[in-house]
Amino acid sequence: VTRGAGSGLAGGANALDGCIVVSLESMNDILAIDPEAQTARVQAGVVNKVLDTAARAHGLFYAPDPGSRDFSTIGGNIATNAGGMCCAKYGVTRDHLLQVRVVTGEGDVVTFGRGTTKDVVGLDLMCLVAGSEGTLGVIVEATLRLLPIRPQLVTVAASFPTTAAACRSVTAFRRLGVATAMELMDHTTVRAVNGLARMGLDESGALILAQFDGPDGADLATRYRDFAAAAGGEAFVTDDSGEGASMMEARRLAYPALESLGSTLLDDVCVPVPAIPELVAAIEEIAATAGLLIGTFGHAGDGNLHPTVVFDAADDDARARAHQAFKLIVERALALGGTMTGEHGVGSLKAPLIDTQLGPVEQTLMRRVKAAFDPEGILNPGRGF
Numbered sequence: 416v417t418r419g420a421g422s423g424l425a426g427g428a429n430a431l432d433g434c435i436v437v438s439l440e441s442m443n444d445i446l447a448i449d450p451e452a453q454t455a456r457v458q459a460g461v462v463n464k465v466l467d468t469a470a471r472a473h474g475l476f477y478a479p480d481p482g483s484r485d486f487s488t489i490g491g492n493i494a495t496n497a498g499g500m501c502c503a504k505y506g507v508t509r510d511h512l513l514q515v516r517v518v519t520g521e522g523d524v525v526t527f528g529r530g531t532t533k534d535v536v537g538l539d540l541m542c543l544v545a546g547s548e549g550t551l552g553v554i555v556e557a558t559l560r561l562l563p564i565r566p567q568l569v570t571v572a573a574s575f576p577t578t579a580a581a582c583r584s585v586t587a588f589r590r591l592g593v594a595t596a597m598e599l600m601d602h603t604t605v606r607a608v609n610g611l612a613r614m615g616l617d618e619s620g621a622l623i624l625a626q627f628d629g630p631d632g633a634d635l636a637t638r639y640r641d642f643a644a645a646a647g648g649e650a651f652v653t654d655d656s657g658e659g660a661s662m663m664e665a666r667r668l669a670y671p672a673l674e675s676l677g678s679t680l681l682d683d684v685c686v687p688v689p690a691i692p693e694l695v696a697a698i699e700e701i702a703a704t705a706g707l708l709i710g711t712f713g714h715a716g717d718g719n720l721h722p723t724v725v726f727d728a729a730d731d732d733a734r735a736r737a738h739q740a741f742k743l744i745v746e747r748a749l750a751l752g753g754t755m756t757g758e759h760g761v762g763s764l765k766a767p768l769i770d771t772q773l774g775p776v777e778q779t780l781m782r783r784v785k786a787a788f789d790p791e792g793i794l795n796p797g798r799g800f
């Protein structure tokens with residue numbers, strides 16, 4: 416079982432009975448940053464934030480920004496194809512991957528990808544490794560794309576009377592432009608964050624924290640503010656980076672705040688963006704029927720939400736209802752054309768649900784691919800698919 420920082424939320428890096436855990440933590444050298452090529456070559460254990468900070472010294476930045484960027488590793492980010500807040504505009508980890516060096520299950524050390532902008536020779540094994548959750552090989556090194564530091568971010572905190580209205584604003588705004596981030600916190604989550612950190616957030620409804628960059632960033636922010644007002648919401652706009660960062664901090668506290676209320680089951684469903692209002696309506700209905708607290712937050716801008724079921728683990732009945740609600744949320748997301756996991760991975764958490772999304776032919780093909788990389792089945796056995 417390969418392990419980066421162990422921050423994964425699907426249990427994919429947890430030890431299994433009889434296994435050896437391989438920690439990549441100490442392989443943490445930044446091998447090269449090439450400002451001309453706008454690339455970085457790093458060992459797998461480099462922490463995302465450390466790479467971003469090093470890139471900034473060259474006028475560049477590393478875009479994929481999972482909420483765990485202060486501690487999660489590039490190897491773990493590639494293995495889970497991690498997303499983050501700015502993925503709505505900049506894409507996920509795979510979109511910034513140019514080359515990846517892995518050790519296969521047979522001990523071969525091989526580099527996939529050419530590091531060029533274009534390459535169509537053979538099958539794309541590099542992209543196959545992204546999101547493979549340690550089942551195909553141990554990632555030891557990667558070459559990543561860096562981008563020129565973007566102009567100052569403009570941040571908008573917009574409150575809406577209902578979660579549905581907040582979600583409709585996200586889907587409708589897409590006709591006007593692309594936000595860098597559009598993060599949702601429903602009423603339950605806002606209250607939990609206020610309870611944990613006394614942030615004084617408006618508790619009357621749901622909150623969207625949006626960020627805009629680029630030459631039209633300020634204009635888009637103003638338009639989103641007006642848009643929020645028209646939908647019955649209120650918005651606060653700032654181009655002060657410190658103020659913007661503290662506003663986004665509220666979103667980073669969403670999961671810890673819900674976790675402080677009880678045991679949790681954290682979901683990671685992703686639907687086509689226009690289906691978000693229907694998904695949140697379904698989640699609210701599931702919560703009401705089950706008599707459970709479900710806080711929904713996440714990357715609304717790319718359709719990836721983290722409904723979090725809060726329950727009392729000591730109460731058998733509550734635990735059973737929580738697991739049933741978790742499963743129902745996955746089923747509703749699939750029915751809306753979505754996926755059971757957008758960025759956290761299958762790991763151990765979602766392995767029992769895999770048949771609800773993947774058919775027998777897809778699973779057989781995936782197992783054959785796995786067998787080609789790892790004939791003895793020694794890499795993260797029983798995980799994923």
Ligand SMILES: Cc1cc2nc3c(=O)[nH]c(=O)nc-3n(C[C@H](O)[C@H](O)[C@H](O)COP(=O)(O)OP(=O)(O)OC[C@H]3O[C@@H](n4cnc5c(N)ncnc54)[C@H](O)[C@@H]3O)c2cc1C
Pocket residue numbers: 416417418419420421422423424426427428439459480481482483486487488489490491492493494495496497498499500548549550552553554555670758759762795
């Ligand atoms: C507070 C918090 C916020 C988070 N926010 C986000 C978010 O916004 N977006 C997001 O996508 N995730 C998020 N996560 C989840 C997690 O941080 C990511 O999945 C991250 O990519 C995992 O990196 P890691 O180094 O901790 O990997 P680990 O947890 O150690 O491993 C995760 C998986 O990758 C495999 N793996 C790790 N390293 C390697 C390697 N070198 N080679 C092969 N396989 C490997 C493991 O076997 C396991 O299956 C968050 C987690 C927390 C705790």
